[in-house]
Amino acid sequence: MIPLYVLVLLPIFVATLGYFLPRSVYKHLLIAAQLVHTTLAVLTLAHVRDAGRVVQYLGDWGENIGIGLVADSLSMPLVLLTSAVFLLLFLFNYGKRYMNNTFQFLFIMLQGVTVGLFLAGDIFHVYVLIELSMLTIATLIMYKRDKQALYDGLLYVVINLFGMTFFLLGVGFLYKSLGTLDLTAMAARVAMIENPRSLALPFAAIVSAVCLKAAILPLFSWLPSAHGALSAPSAVSAVLSGLQVKVGLYFLVRLQSVFLPAFDTTIFFFFLGLVTAVVGFSIALVHRDVKLILAFSTVSQVGLILMGLNSGTDDAYWGSVFHIMNHAIFKALLFITAGAITHAAGTRDITRIRNIAPKAPIFALASLFGVLGITGGPFFNGSVSKYLIQAGLAGQPWEPLMYLVNLGTTMVFVKYLQMFLPQRATAGEAHEEPAEIATHHDLPRIPGRVFAMNSVALLMGALCLAGGVFAGPIMELLFGHTLPISGAFYLDKFLIFGGTLVVAVALYYGVVHRLEVLSAVREFRFTFNGVATLFTLFFAVVLTYTFLIG
């Protein structure tokens, strides 16, 4: 068993110490460090699986005083996921032009910070790491520095700083009433509080900030501009959508379980998840920009995961955790292939990208795998996790709503798949504007560039398929949860998937495609004050709700 802080500090130390090495040496050093990191994550996961939960306090301080790092069956799979996704994306970037030392440094820093967030067992530690990750991300999304990027970056930084002041105030109230900042000790002390209402304010403040990170319904308006930022390299968008949003979800779940003795908010967050899912896919249907469609589809998937986590059954819970991992993989895959496809097509407008298969065959194939994953195609990983969430809801009155969410996701990706359609006869103007993305065409290529991109895309596509075919063993290995699949499972799945697909195609091309009012939604943007007001309202609603049920 290695000390857990090694997992956090290894990437950060290597990235810092090697910063002044020549670019190509630095790159290979970081790849080696990441391989070591992934191996260590696997070993720690194996240890946690055999020996159970591990808690370590930093700096020889005692329990409840020092900063605790917690490795358990929920955090370790996510650490492994982080390590693997960062490794794959780093390899994908292998020959990219923007891979200078600063970019590599920030990217690897973000890996260390994200791992630290999943392992953190102390709420102030979480505050520090969230602020750190925010600074790193802000720099990364403005990396290619165009006009739009500055606005995206500023909005992201200021709205998160605003949310984190609520978090800090909540931490103060918690320390005042519980006398500890350690999440484990907190859980024990919450049970002893006589009047749960006294915890409503800190709970609401901290949870609102965490929901802002997770991009739950009224608080997602910063997400598309950050995740879909024109200037963010696609690997950065992939990390944001795949992992950073999950950090918020992870802490939401953690906090809910800490405060469970005081208030049971599962129903509230279940319905919030449902609304988030529906609104997310509705807005994704409206947009035309490929990256924005993917960003809003992330909002909808976050809603789905939130539903599963709060539906109260074991199956749905682990199904959602599995979906967190699956979503990280296929959304990362979709973002990187979308980056390559838009580059090949010279535009990001989905209605103008056509006939992509011959232009970028490998990316087209990989992105088809990703789409099958996210829509829950049979044999793909999304089908298993969605099936589990649905199985967890079975018998409850809102089971049919799952079909609605599935239908919405499928519709979004029916729209997404129009890039595979053949060129329209009237599309003569399609090449008039080879957008700003395809500017560096003629510069010399770094060797290994195309090979790295292709193989990573195919590998991630294969992971989507493997995650579905070997779902049973994988879930058993990672979470120790046995998959309850009956023999009829795959036949059922085929029929449901086929039915959903047919309805989705009919609805999209029959109705949604033709609506003209949609462009108004597309143009609509919240100002900063609007976003801040929504946040404050959300805080007030959570506060009122917890006060009433407390």
Added chain:
Amino acid sequence: MQFVTAQNISLVLFFIGLYGVLTKRNIIKTIVSVNIMDFGAILFLITVNYTPGSIPPIGDTDLSRMADPLPQALMITAIVIGLSVTAVSLTIFISLFRKHGTADWEHVIRRVPKR
């Protein structure tokens, strides 16, 4: 019962900052307001567990009279973080101002190209 305590002042500061964030359209004012909120939260944390007459937790002091060292240690970190995030947001603002020539959130939104 005394009303002008550090704790009450910290909460008042927090809500003054919140008012600024919700109502001001100027980006500089927004950043300043968020900072006021941040300082409100920091002041609140420092006052937690404070008993009148306690002495700072520095060096070999009498343990029974020492103030709770934890909030103070944490708040040094929080102040530094607040400073650096403010520095970063002001830096982005300067570049934004050079590009768009305005300090108003709504004007900036109108000048950012639609997608």
